[in-house]
Amino acid sequence: MEITSNWYLILSALLFSIGAIGLLIRRNPLVMFMCVELMLNAVNLSFVAFGDRLGDIAGQVSVFFVLVVAAAEVVVGLALVVAISRRRATTTADDLSVLRG
Amino acid sequence: MLQTLLAQQAPIEAIDTPAIDWAILAPLLVMAVGGILMLTFASVLKRLPSSVWSVAAVVISLVTAITVIPLWMRVTDTANSATSTLAGAVAFDGFSLFLTVVIALSVALSAMLADGYLKREGLEGPELFVLLMMSASGGIIMSFANDLIVLFIGLEILSIAVYVLAAMHTRKLQSQEAGIKYFVLGAFSSAFFLYGIAMIYGATGSTNLIDIKNFLSATVLADDALLLAGFALMLVGLAFKVAAVPFHFWTPDVYQGAPSPVVAYMASAVKAAGFAGIIRVFVLTFEQYRTDWQPVIYVLAILTLLTGSFLAIVQTDVKRMLAYSSISHAGFLLVGVQAATDRGVNAVLFYLAVYSFMVIGSFGVLTVAGGVGDNAHTLDDYKGLSKRSPMLAFAMMIFLFSQAGVPLTTGFFAKFGVISAAIDARSFWLAVVAMISAVIAAFLYLKVIVAMFFAGDDDHGHGADAEDAADASEADADDAGHEPIDIPLGAGIAIGVCALVTVVFGIWPGPIDDLAREALPRLVAESSAFLEIGN
Numbered sequence: 001m002e003i004t005s006n007w008y009l010i011l012s013a014l015l016f017s018i019g020a021i022g023l024l025i026r027r028n029p030l031v032m033f034m035c036v037e038l039m040l041n042a043v044n045l046s047f048v049a050f051g052d053r054l055g056d057i058a059g060q061v062s063v064f065f066v067l068v069v070a071a072a073e074v075v076v077g078l079a080l081v082v083a084i085s086r087r088r089a090t091t092t093a094d095d096l097s098v099l100r101g
Numbered sequence: 102m103l104q105t106l107l108a109q110q111a112p113i114e115a116i117d118t119p120a121i122d123w124a125i126l127a128p129l130l131v132m133a134v135g136g137i138l139m140l141t142f143a144s145v146l147k148r149l150p151s152s153v154w155s156v157a158a159v160v161i162s163l164v165t166a167i168t169v170i171p172l173w174m175r176v177t178d179t180a181n182s183a184t185s186t187l188a189g190a191v192a193f194d195g196f197s198l199f200l201t202v203v204i205a206l207s208v209a210l211s212a213m214l215a216d217g218y219l220k221r222e223g224l225e226g227p228e229l230f231v232l233l234m235m236s237a238s239g240g241i242i243m244s245f246a247n248d249l250i251v252l253f254i255g256l257e258i259l260s261i262a263v264y265v266l267a268a269m270h271t272r273k274l275q276s277q278e279a280g281i282k283y284f285v286l287g288a289f290s291s292a293f294f295l296y297g298i299a300m301i302y303g304a305t306g307s308t309n310l311i312d313i314k315n316f317l318s319a320t321v322l323a324d325d326a327l328l329l330a331g332f333a334l335m336l337v338g339l340a341f342k343v344a345a346v347p348f349h350f351w352t353p354d355v356y357q358g359a360p361s362p363v364v365a366y367m368a369s370a371v372k373a374a375g376f377a378g379i380i381r382v383f384v385l386t387f388e389q390y391r392t393d394w395q396p397v398i399y400v401l402a403i404l405t406l407l408t409g410s411f412l413a414i415v416q417t418d419v420k421r422m423l424a425y426s427s428i429s430h431a432g433f434l435l436v437g438v439q440a441a442t443d444r445g446v447n448a449v450l451f452y453l454a455v456y457s458f459m460v461i462g463s464f465g466v467l468t469v470a471g472g473v474g475d476n477a478h479t480l481d482d483y484k485g486l487s488k489r490s491p492m493l494a495f496a497m498m499i500f501l502f503s504q505a506g507v508p509l510t511t512g513f514f515a516k517f518g519v520i521s522a523a524i525d526a527r528s529f530w531l532a533v534v535a536m537i538s539a540v541i542a543a544f545l546y547l548k549v550i551v552a553m554f555f556a557g558d559d560d561h562g563h564g565a566d567a568e569d570a571a572d573a574s575e576a577d578a579d580d581a582g583h584e585p586i587d588i589p590l591g592a593g594i595a596i597g598v599c600a601l602v603t604v605v606f607g608i609w610p611g612p613i614d615d616l617a618r619e620a621l622p623r624l625v626a627e628s629s630a631f632l633e634i635g636n
Contacts, residue, residue, distance in 0.1 A: 009303075016296060023289055032285055039292035043299050050303035058308060062250050066295060069257045073288055076261050080268055080281045087274060 008049035015042035033077050040070045119188035124175075126191065127168040128201045129241045132208075135161035136234030143227035151225035155216035155591060158230035162209035162237070169198050169205075177619050185247050189311050192247035192381070195620035196450070200244035200377045203454050207370040208237045210461045210595045214362035214468050217589025221473055222270060222360075229269055233366060236262030240374035249298040249308040252378055256294065256342065259374055260287050263367060267359035270475065279358025286341065286351040294338020300331030310386045317389055325390075332394050335382060336401075342375035343431045346404040353416075356424035361475055364420070365464035368427045369457035376434055376453060384441050391441050398439040399531060405432030406538035413545045420478040422545060423463055426504060429542050430456055436535050437519035440526035448518030450617040455503075455511035455606060462599030463500040466493050469592050483549060484556035490586040494553045496600045501546040503603045506539050510607035514614070 019038035026032055044063045051059020123130075139157055143149075176183060176195050183194035212230055219225050239258025246252035264287060268280020298308060304327040305313045322328060337348060344352040356364050383394055409429025416422040430452075437449035470486060470493060471477050487494035503512035516539055523532040588596075606613050 016292070019292070020289070023285070029281065029285070033288075036285075036288040036292060039289075040295065043292065043295045046296065046299040047302065050299060053303070054306045056306060059302060062298075062302070062308065065250055065254060069254065069291075072261055073257065073291075076264050077281075077284050077288070080264065080277065080284055083268060083271065084274075084277045084281060087277070 005049045005053040008045055008052075012042045012045035012049065015039075015045065029077075029081050033074055033081075036077075037070060037074065040066055119190075120186065122184075122186040122193070125172065125186050125193045125245075127172070128165045128198075128205070129238055129245065131161065131165045131168055132205065132234055132241055133238035135164070136231050136238065139227055139234070140231045143231070151219050151227075152216055152591075154227040154230045155212050155219075158212035158234060159209045161234060162205045162212065165205040165237075165241075166202050166209075169202050173198050185311065189309050190248040190251050191245045192310075193245070196381070196446075197245045197377070199450055199616060199620035200373050200453070201241050203373045203457050204237050204240040204244065204370045207366055207373070207457050207461060208233050210458075210465070210599065211362050211366040211369075213591035213595035214365055214461070214465045215360075216591035218360060218362050218468050218475070218592075220589070222272075222475065224270065229266065229360075229363070232262045232266050232269075233363075236260075236266065236366070237370060240370050240377075243374040244377040246378070246381065247310050249301065249310070249313075249382070252382070253291075253295055253298060255374070256338075256378065257291060259371060260291065260342070263287075263363070263371060266363040266366070267355055269363060270360050273358075273474070275358035276360060277358075279355045283351055283355045283359075290338045290341030290348065293334045293341075297331045297334030297336075297338060300327050300334060304328040304331060310381065314386050314388075317387070328390070329393060332383075332387065332390070333397070336379075336394070336397060339375055339379050339382075340401060343372050343379070343434070344428050345401050345431050345435060346408040346428065349405070349408070349428050349431075352428055353421045353424040356427070357418060357420045357478075361420070361464050361468035361471055364424075365461040365468070368423075368460040368464065372427070372431065372434075373453045373457065376438070376449060379438055380446055380449065384438060384446060388441070395439055395441060398435055399528065402432050402435035402439055402531060403534050405429065405435060406534055407432075410538040410542040410545065413542060414548070417480050418478050419480060419483055419549060420467060422480075422549065423460075423467070426542060426545060427460065429538060430460075430504070432538065433516060433519050433535060436523045436528075436531055439528060439531060440519075440522040442522060442526055444525055445519070445522040447614075447617050447620075448515075448522040450620055451518050451610075451614055452515040454613055454617065455515050455603070455610075458599045458602040459500045459503040459510075459512060462496060462596055462603065463504065465592055465596040465599065466497040466500065469493060469586060469588050469596075470497075480549070480552050483552045486553040489584060490588065493586060493588065493596075496596050497553060498550050499600050499603055501550055503607065505543040505546040507543075508607075509604070511603050511610065511613075513607065514610040518614075 016039050019035045019042060022035035022038070023032050026035065044066055047059040047062045047066070051057065139154065139161070143154065173195070176193065176198060183192070185192050211233060215229050215233070219229060236259050239255045239260070239262065242255030243252055243259060246255050264280055264284040267283045268277045270276035301313065302308050304322065304325070305316045307313055307316065341348040356367070359367065387394060406429055409425050409432055413422050413425035413429065416425060434449050434452055437445045437452060439445070467478065468475070470483065470490070486497070499510065503510035506512045506516040520532045520535050523535065
């Protein structure tokens with residue numbers, strides 16, 4: 001059986017869904033960040049697969065931009081987790097419940 | 102060895118680099134380079150008072166707005182009108198310039214508010230101003246973006262700085278909680294937005310908006326499922342940023358927890374940048390597919406209008422109330438977007454411009470009235486504000502009337518504009534829902550005004566909210582009832598400017614309306630811009 005670009009697109013959709021569901025159901029901020037990374041990298045896979053299908057280099061170039069953005073994003077996220085965990089011993093998303101109404 | 106290798110190599114072709122019209126990029130460069138320079142200077146000159154950075158941020162933002170003037174002349178000059186540069190990645194039209202000015206002025210006003218805030222909270226330093234300017238440069242990139250990847254990068258530059266800004270109050274747990282909530286949901290929505298870009302790229306073969314539009318008008322897609330999925334995912338991402346229901350869950354928490362000057366910036370500039378993206382992508386590029394996306398925006402607008410105004414009423418925290426009211430304003434803006442006509446875009450631009458002033462003014466008053474710790478935001482805390490500070494209460498009244506859409510304020514013309522655009526586009530029911538929600542929301546604003554002016558000193562209910570127990574150190578409402586409030590100079594100027602704009606242009610909306618109108622035709626002409634690759 002030949003592996004076409006559709007296979008990669010299906011894989012990327014699966015990875016994206018795993019990331020999205022993980023972000024919604026996991027309570028540990030670090031795992032949530034990993035899920036965000038999974039979502040972004042699933043999109044990268046889509047970009048490459050589409051680029052391959054279209055015979056266009058732009059899809060692969062987009063991946064570089066996304067990688068940089070993902071790195072910057074996770075830096076800020078981890079800094080926020082560090083800032084919070086300095087003030088309290090455990091940090092799960094359920095502990096963050098001062099704001100409600 | 103190296104010589105032979107070099108000799109073997111085929112002559113390298115010069116890479117075609119796109120022509121860059123640096124003048125077009127001037128506003129962006131002033132804002133971004135200004136922010137970077139400020140950070141550099143701040144690391145060397147550590148002992149400067151915080152006000153210096155505030156003044157510098159205000160000056161740089163105003164310079165950004167001033168650099169737009171010659172560009173505006175150029176773009177409204179018919180002979181030399183809208184174009185694009187950087188291989189079509191950056192659009193140059195009245196629309197982008199208009200929103201650049203809105204964003205730059207939001208930064209200037211928020212920086213003025215932040216000065217007094219940082220001193221009061223003991224958080225002096227240049228960081229907040231630098232982040233504001235970095236974020237604003239992302240917003241400017243979004244309003245100039247003519248390529249989906251550029252739009253994404255602008256969105257991320259805008260958002261990542263705002264995640265930090267929301268968590269800026271390092272000693273306040275609410276602020277950090279707001280930061281991380283905004284971060285997680287923001288990153289979530291960015292991923293959706295990006296997936297939408299990937300699908301549109303897959304369906305059309307380009308991320309450039311001009312190419313996409315040309316492709317879509319030249320080709321009939323046999324199977325447009327990929328394209329429609331792309332629409333949906335991109336809309337989710339942008340709806341998160343502008344806080345449209347059902348993607349609004351972060352808004353009340355983040356607005357309540359984040360420092361008030363930052364909220365002023367978030368409610369004005371971030372919303373403006375988000376709508377820049379929505380209008381340029383949907384109204385302009387996917388004009389041809391409007392029958393596919395208009396109904397979705399229609400439903401979003403109705404949900405946003407009703408949820409925003411109904412949930413605002415039941416809040417007891419004024420900051421949360423204004424957060425829901427900003428959601429309902431997003432609903433009104435969506436009403437203008439839904440029309441997908443020139444008139445609708447014109448109305449949205451006018452709305453964004455005047456809304457920025459009234460919302461920054463409102464959160465400016467909250468910044469000052471919040472007291473040390475930025476905590477005194479329950480409705481009880483606002484009882485008798487007119488006695489503690491008549492000026493502040495009067496300014497707040499103007500902003501709230503304007504947000505309610507009372508005639509003789511800018512808010513009236515803003516709401517009138519979007520509703521008449523909706524009627525023009527034959528969306529009658531949407532217009533009716535918008536008017537009903539305006540009436541419901543008016544009740545909320547009156548509730549605050551009544552608390553400020555007419556609540557007696559005696560009936561200070563000691564709100565038995567458990568969450569307030571943490572703020573027990575906060576001055577008792579009865580004591581606070583007699584303490585006059587000091588208004589810091591910067592905040593005073595910012596609130597004064599906002600009030601002046603709200604009233605003057607509320608009586609005489611012509612100038613802003615004319616500018617919004619001129620920002621408009623270029624938006625349509627922009628799609629005919631040619632690519633300028635190489636020379």
